[in-house]
Amino acid sequence: MQTKVIYIVFISLVISLISPKLSAQDIRTSKKSLKSENKAITNSIQTDSLIKNDTIKNNSKSTKQKQKLEGIVKRKASEYEKFDQKNKLLTLYNNAEFHYLDYELTAGIIVFDYGKDEIYAGRYKDSLGNYSQRPVFKQGGQVIEPDSIRFNTKTKKAIVWNTRTTYDEFKIKAEKTKKVNDSVYYMKKIQFTTADDIDNPEYYFQTDKAKFIPGEKVITGATNMVIAGVPTPLGLPFAFFPMTTKSVSGFIIPSFGDNNLRGYFLQNGGYYFALSDNYDLTILGDYYTNGSYRLQGQSMYAKRYRFNGNASISIENLIESEIGFPDYYTAKNYNVQWTHAQDAKANPMSRFSASVNLGSSTYFRQSMNTQNVGAALNNTLSSSVSYSRTFQTVPQINMSLSATHSQNVNTKQINMSLPTLQVNVDRIYPFAPKNGSKKGIIQNINLQYSVRGENRIMTTDTLFFKKEMFNQMNTGFQHSIPIATNFKVLRYLSVSLSGNYNEVWYLNTVKKYYDEVQNKVIDQRVNGFDSYRTYNVAANVGTTIYGTFNFSKDAKIQAIRHVMRPSVSYTYTPSFEQYYDTYAIDANGTTMEQYTRFQTGIFGAPGKEMSNMLGFSLGNNFEAKVRDDNSSTGEPKKVMLLNTLNFNTSYNMTADSLKLAPLRVAAGTQLLDNKLQLNLGTTLDPYAINSAGRRIDVLNINNGGSLFRMTSANITLNYAFSSKDALFGNSGDTSDNKNVQNGGRADDLFGQATDLSDRRKSMFNKDGDEKDDEGFKGFYNSEIPWDLNLAYSLTYSNNARNPEIVNNSVMFSGNVTLSPGWMVGISSGYDFKNKGVTYTQLRFERDLKSWRFDFSWVPNGFYKQWNFFIGIKSTILQDIKYEKRNAPDKIYR
Template sequence: MSSSYKNNYKKFLRQTYLAFAGVVIAVPFIIDASGVGRPHASLTFNKTLADAVPARKDTVKPKALKVTAKPGVDTNVVSKDQDTTGAVSVDTVFIPKVSKDTLDAPVTYKAKDSIILMVPDKRFYLYGTASTKYKTIDLSAEKMNFDQATGVLEATNAKDTAGKIIGRPVMNDGGQSFESDTLRYNFTSQKAKIYNTRSQYGEGYIHSELTKKAADNTIFGFKNGYTTCNLDTPHFSFRARKIKVIPDKLVISGPANLEIMGIPTPLYIPFAIFPITQGQRSGILPPQYVVNQQKGMGLENGGYYFGMGEHLDLTLRGDVYSYGSWSLTASPTYRKRYKYNGGLNLSVANTRFGDPAVPSEFTKSRDFRITWNHSMDSKARPGVNFGASVNFGSSSYNRFNVFDYSTRVNNNIGSSITFSKTWQGKPYNLTLGLNHSQNLATRDVSISFPDGTFTVNTIYPFQPKEMVGTPKWYEKIGVSYNAVLRNQASFKDSLFGKQAMFDAMQTGMQHTIPVSFSIPILKTLTLSPGINYSEYWYTKKMTKRWRNDKIVSKDSIGGIDTSYQAGFFSARDISVSVSLSTAVYGMYAFSKNSKVKAIRHVLRPTISASYRPDMSSQYYYYYYYNRLHDSTRVSYFDGSIIGVPSPGAFGGINFGLDNNLEMKVFSRKDTSGNHEKKVKLLDGFGINGSYNLVADSFKLSNFSLYARTNLFDKVNISASGTLDPYATDGRGRRIDKFVWQQGKISLGRLTNASISLSTSFQSKDKKGQDKQKKIDSLENISNADAAMAAQQRQLQMMRNNPGEYVDFDIPWRLDLSYSLSYTNQLIPDSGGVIKRITQYVSFNGDFSLTPKWKVGLNSGFDFTNMQIAYTNMYISRDLHCWQMSINLIPFGTFRQFSITINPKAGILRDLRINRSRQFYDF
């Protein structure tokens, strides 16, 4: 088109004036053009233009349709008039002719600069941020032109005054997006030819010199590059001459070569298949090649994924090594929307180290690990809940098969399976469960099953159904019931499933019926009397005694003999108590000019009197534990999982004192007129104890102390300890004499104490709010499909292995924790006092050397053994679409060095370069 036509309104009118009447009838839009560019309203056009408007300047009068009807016949016309002869005259109706190749849907278009219609040439021209919509197709470009005769729409870009290309054509069709230099689309065949295009499919991008789009949206590309880098000039790509895209299924190519920064590499593949499907698809999981110093060369994490429908899938993965080690893991997951979801991991491993011909250097281990997680939607069955979190396996599984930091430093694993039911409108609650705890270092295992609790919430039997006025004191009497069933076995993991495991099983049941009520006194005091009855049921009775003739070893004679008696045994206990509690407030105000406004101290003293008769004397005996006939009083049910009644009678006083300390300081950040801020100095500090008036000795109990605070909202501090007010003799045994009676100014001997501190510091995260929203959305999403379940598993991996998923948006981060514990107690079997101090400090953090380099460290120090704890160091480099990580475990039983370079996109997670070295010291 000649440039003289653009924005020339008068010339355009002269050429189309004679054909204007026919255009009005045939074309359902009005052309609005002017001498200067301005936005146009959205219009529609179709292919009736070529047939409805003749290509000549004379006007064409549409042929009228005339209908004549007899009297009494309804002709369904717009209007009618009847003459005196009875004939009906009908208004004429004009029906325009419709072209045979008219489109089956309207086309909406608009342009920011101008729209020009060339009637003789049967062409449309759109200039300036033009856009066209037809069915599911949405096309935008700087310039467009449409040929009415061929039905082809062409979209191109343009250059601004600086020579920069603007307005590249972008086509969106049913979720597919194409960005190109030139695009031609045929409305009749619905095919397109696209030049220098860039399209996105899931996480991948395809760059093609020429692309053909078929009517069924199948794409054929020529001279292509596939990449997951979102830059116009990608850092890497797989170059292939021909490529085919099946929408929502696959990207298939012929022979392809990997290019990095535009440089071809020696890596060629005969073909490539990149899935772009949504939802489940079964397929092969390619293995990863590794080199292990102890296991040899190997292939890891290879397997197959089985998509079994909406509610179930299964992942099988295996490892195999050249020295004979292997492992297999089956991971089924299941889900039902609004009902339940969960996942199971079953792993078995066979490890072989060294040469079998050299027994001293050969190690063989067979291990297993079972994990299971199940959760139930709370709305599925109101009042009923079932959940499971199982982690069980052999103690050496982590030693040979797990290499991440958080798992290897954790020696304790546990499991819990619970079922609970609450009766709607009833005060009953039932909980059944299975619990398991395991220490991987000592190989001790404890399993409790069945483990049940039945509770009747407090009911008020003397309270009327409708309360009127102030309730009477007896109307506040409340009665409740609690029953606990325990069945537990503690053993070494090597005895699992054997007779010794069942021999170690203990069973017990406890019933508790408390009766209580409260009476306010003087508005500031609360008096709370109560009665508590407990009954214990046992199935095993234990007796221990010293035998001089017992052979412990060939060099030692004499030891403790333990015997068991099976049957049904019961014990009971009852107590009566009354308590009085209140709160006392104290305030100290400073001067007006002081930055500290005031300090408030809150004391909450509690005192109670209780009486418990001696109903347990028959359950205790004197246990002699050495040749000197030293003894202690123990119960036949000592060590029972439900406990034993306390020995002797008790009639005395229990006391406690809790403190809270906080202050008000001046703060400019406070938007109120007071400009004050509350600072907690002590969240809690207290002491508890009791005095037995009816005991013949040792009337005063041990003192329990505790303290907790959070300084500056940064440092968490908690401490606890126990003071024994009685002195000891030369062998560490308690004597009925207070410590302060020996001339010492002290409440007692410190028998145990602990203190822990923790804090965390980090720089501001620029994208913190967006990340938290994403994490919250992942956590709140129902596991209705496998994709969401996979996202949640990846989220958990990020939390458990921070070294593998570093955050480059946080310049630095530091976490510190310190713990100290002290014990000083008499061990009866050893006949002496053992003092033990353990303290440990742990630290982990990272910092950015540059915006793209990150260095991190996870470590600690054990002051008891004076050695550095398990340490993991890592360095990460952000390579935009790739990431490099270097991990180092420099010392310890397990040492490792590895370097990994891999793409960030999940679809290419198996395309990685990994080199690792692992060393074991046994």
Template sequence: MLFALSFTVFINTLSYSQDIPQKGKSIGATVKDSTVVNLNKPAEPETLNAEKAADTTVTDSVKPKELLEHIVKYSATDYTKFNNKKQQLYLYNNAKIDYGDMNITAGSITIDYGTNTVYARGITDTIEGYTQKPVFTQGSNVVEPDSIVFNTKSQKALIYNSVTEQGEGNVIARVTKKENDSVYFIKNAKYTTAENLEDPDYYIRLLKAKIVPGKKIVTGPAGIYIYDVPTPVWLPFSFFPQSEKHTSGIIIPTFGEQNDRGYFLQNGGYYFAISDYMDLAVLGDYYTNGSFGLRLENTYAKRYRFRGNLAFRYENLITSERGFPDYARNTIYNLRWSHSQDSKANPSSRFSASVNLGSSTYYRNSINQINAGSNYLTNTLSSSVSYSKTFEGEPQVNYSLTATHSQNTNTQTINMTLPTFQGSVGRMYPFASKSGSKKGIIQNINLQYNVRGENRIATVDSLFFKKEMFDDARAGFQHTIPISTNFKVFKHFSVSAGANYNEVWTFKTIDKRFNTVLGEEEVETINGFDAYRTYNFSTSIGTTVYGMFNFEKEGKDTKLKAIRHVMRPSISYNINPAFDKYYNTYEEEVITADGLTTRDVEFSRFEDAIFGAPNKNFSSSMGISLANNFEAKVKDRDSTATEPKKIKLLNSLNFSSAYNFAADSLQWSPVRVSGSTQLFQNQMSINFGATLDPYALDNNNTRINTFNIDNGGSLFRLTSANLTASWSLSNKNKGKDKSNNVASDNPEDFLPKNMDFSNEQINEYQNNKDSKKGNKDDNEEPSKFFNHKIPWNVRLAYAVNYANSRRQNEISSHSLMFSGDIELTSKWSIGASSGYDIKNQGFTYTQFRFQRDLESWNMNFSWIPFSDRTSWNFFIGIKSSILKDLKYEKRRQPDQQL
């Protein structure tokens, strides 16, 4: 009995139930359980509380301390197994756990509750290899390693062979130590912005680095590798900003050499992230001969309200050296402002701006690289700033304020309106019925009120923004009240009639007299309010005539079915009274063969008014116009089409002229002919025009009151003509279905409609079709090394103008412009733009472009082979904006101009 009792105590003390401990075996970073439990369906997600780790067979009066701070939610496809003795939980195949803000998915996960450690790794498959690699997510940080060891208590982790996205780039590290939620330490890592992370085309090797996600990466020695080949470019330390918000910082300049200004630094400065709605970049240029430039660039936006940008550029350019005879100093500037208002901000009012003003020679003289290229050809600067307001109601009232600017950079003349005021009261029908549609001449009578006020300034570039530019400013108001009505006669003719009342206010008038002492005319400007009033009457009648020419013949399927001709003739009549009461005369002394005599000179005090002087001569004229349109119906090449295809032969062919009943001679106006059409499936647009004069010329090439046909000539004399054509060619859409219809897989859509087919025949057709499709897929796989389709596009523009108003019989201008691009491969393209002046026999501004997409890099070369802007520029650099300063640039500046 004593022996049995001793044996029982020994067994109960030292034995283990259902568990055999393995001595000397520890759990590493990756755990592979030899026991596999196959389940018919994936285990449902479970929750494991910290109290579950306690043995339910043990009763203790002291409450055990919780091992984990949060509830663990876990799931796995094959099995979930908990080892009560080792306090370990095993998850296998598509394993997933959630612990607080931490989430881990992997092939195999082991949770050790004794050491508060989580082990995650992938699983090895004999076919697919190492799969289901862990994905570690904590907050907004995502890490994809080969395996991971994570401590739930200290929040530290060891991550092996991880790929982490940081801003625009990715960090590939062999070993990463996670210190806390905001700090990572890595060793022997790669930083790259390449898309192919398995074999990046370039990377920056980081021997040691510290990562603060969303803020920065600070490294020790770092060097650039291109396709795993080291370059001699190494830095003792580096800094990569990773802020997810706008951050102020230094903008690194570019450097180079300019022919007559020495070495330079361009486009360097500082970026100010003022707020989420506004920023500012201050950039500068410096040249060793003393020249400098300054640029301020501001962008602002407010969602659902407005957005815009403002830029000011100033350059102080010095040529040669002080003391040399060719020394010169020139200051140029340019101001650009763009503002747009969201349509949802205020439906009844709108403010917009588009400003581009500055020195006329800015784009020609600027030596900053951002102004090179097409800006050199800019010959017009224009601006407009406007505000408009609408008051809804009956009638509707609108007003607007606009400031405009137009500048010719060739002549350096500037025309401005500061400002223009426009107001209007909507159309009113005083005699219309309150219900039903408006019918008849009386009910259709309507009137409006419009007012326009302007302050015009005409100046030159040298006086811009100076006091002198306002001396000759002209201001005034124009009020108009148009009254009109319309009705039909004989069912097919539309008649419109109207009268217009016009009143002009001005604040400056003139008075002319002859100075007998100086023997010349004197003009005196009179400041003060003055006005004149005019009126006129007009009417017109028009109709539309349709003509159809059928070419179909019974029993024949002709290609041309019909031609439709649409004519819109109209006749108008205008009468303008003479307002000679606003004209005065003065006596002018002239010397003739009979001696000194006098003559009366007529003038109007409103000649220099902003809206001109009133009409002096009585006018009664009739206008005649005829608009034509030609379309054709042709047989469609698509055999399934049920209707003929419509094509346009001539979009428009217009004729217009006028006859002045009140004129004593030259009563007929020249006939104006204009038209347009499109050819080659609307790829080519042609516009043409001509002026035909019915009157002849005398020996001094002056028009006389004799018809040209009565003077021994033709019915009309061609005085001018013009032709413009533009053609866009491309092979991108060649061979494709022009109707953009997707091919149907339904055999009934392809079989003839007028025959009945059995189900067996339809199935046989579908099987044959699938078989052919499968053979084509298997045997006609496109080559990866040969691109048999090379995309290209060419844009051509042709223009010719003919002048013969005074028997000069010459081509006034004749030119051909062309540009195009060719994609030799999906990564390589070349392009060119140029033109040829056929009249002067010379090429216009010409530029060649070469561009190569090097995955993460861009390489381009531009060349201007001739002209005074002869130059070339080579550039290669990283696409990513964060590493855009990693580049190489070489250029040849234009030759020095003496």
């Protein structure tokens, strides 16, 4: 990878060679100039005139050498082959093919002068005077397609007329190319472009002369840009470019513009360091005239069959308004991102991975260089770095070591584990037979062992990685030994019995006491080893019941199947009062309260109350067998009517009141060929509430109410469909790859993210393939691709006789291709509770083949702004662009 500079465009000079070599001097021409119509070798070609005109001279040694072939000549021609032994000429006419040494040549006419070791090739001229069968010359990996070519197989010198070739993303056309030796090439009247059609490009760069030294440099004369055949004043009087096939370091040209909050700016300028074939480093920066700036370091690394990843660190200093003004504001933000993925073939017994996204809580809401509203509205940043290893012992042992981070950007609260150690010993069946299946309650007895050690930190972003953060760290270890077995009762009832023993070690506990001086209760942190032990037993009985309702085979619905999965569970947990102490809450010491010194522990505290809990659950789903009129076999198809309909509740037999827990009901289904996802949920409380809104130990039905009191309900609906769906007569095949970087949404309901460092990417086509392979079908026979995402959410709450709609909103996002190349999109919604339009983004894009134009506009809200861009899509010419944007009127604080 080499530096991408706006004028790197001229690198295309490299392309127009048989092998990579050029030269920047005037090409010496003979006194008899070649007319364009005579530059092609036709059926009336005269060998002597070609030799006189711009003759390729052999060195003295070659003339003294014996004239003989150095390899086997393979040739073919459809009209005739002529062998002239006297003049040592081989002529192939019409659809000629010639293979000699490492050269491959096809053309209309080929003449091989083996006496002078020269090959001549040109186009075929038919009876109407039309030329066809352009020469195609291949040597190694080089391919050129000129009008005619002359090549010396000994000296490797060549003259090529009207050559067309491709180098990387460049298409090159040169009127004349002369290869002097392996180190120097000359070219004259050159056009180079990234357009697909070299003969009719949307734009190209033009220069009269150039010199190319392969692997070293390119020197050009005056060069200017031509758009739609019209020359422009954009260009340079001369240019010099270092050339190499390896990655090289170099400067990155910044983009420029103005921002209504921070003044004029230079953005995304810096330096690229090509450190190695396996890793690199990019240093980028922004500077604004009001003093705001940003520094960013990016690195990508990879090792084949081992791992790959990338890292990024950004630091920003934001300034708004001027010192002394009431709206003056400054902020320092940072963000760290790191992703690492290990190849599955690298080591099957161990694995290392990382996904890190941490930084200032306001980074994505204030950042100068990112416009991802999905990330700005995201409330959580999270990170995870983990290493796992499997030990092939008997029993097998799995170990993992991880560090996690979770950050709420609204409350600025950070939860971290640095690190977490998890060791699991595989399940052991001590009474199972060595051969055969396990049967019965005894043979199915199994046990495991696991230990989890963790350092957990709760802090805020202002104390992040400061001394105060580590002073609040809690450390603990949890040992767990579960024992279980299962068996069948009455053939259809599945019974499982289990018991669990836990032992927890803490290095930090708490002591509560009343301080008479401060007149309050003090929570004193106590450092030192302490531990507690708990256990419980549980049993579960469940089964599966199938019911089928059959209808007529001629009916549309032939049968409905109902599957029920009822289960009853029992859990007993004794009281662990021995771990509880008392403390006074007043100065007299007459009022005492209980507490446990383990209550701030990261694995919780032992329970003081004994629990005898009965749990009840019932799962349901409904499926229909429907006649399939499109089936060739006549077999009906299965349709899911209701994916889930679940009921859950519990009863605490030892509680002194409110023994019955609220009933939770949840249902979900998919409709319209799985395009519509519908989820429902509600909570039903059997107990009544008093005038203060508190639950009382009286059933609601006995208090003059209904059997249950609905305390909450919610419904979510998501509908995604497009013109590609089978619902609209298509195959239903979709391959959209949505961008969710930095927390953006995949459904575009919060609009499309904008990468300000690379605006070449389409807002509509996430696969990067923006070509219409089928071409234009006509105004009245053209397809109009479109897609639409809908999301609706409603939440109802009625906990204490204060019913309210907590949330009631609809959001949508859609894109339409109005005609080949013209695309528009919109993301918006409406909040029925607050009676307002939600975040709205309008998108417009025009595919100009080699170029791309887009305009996005946020007309309302806090993120009100617009962005305009037009530029070349090619990677090597990405700096040839113009962009303009208007930032939000005020940054988020």
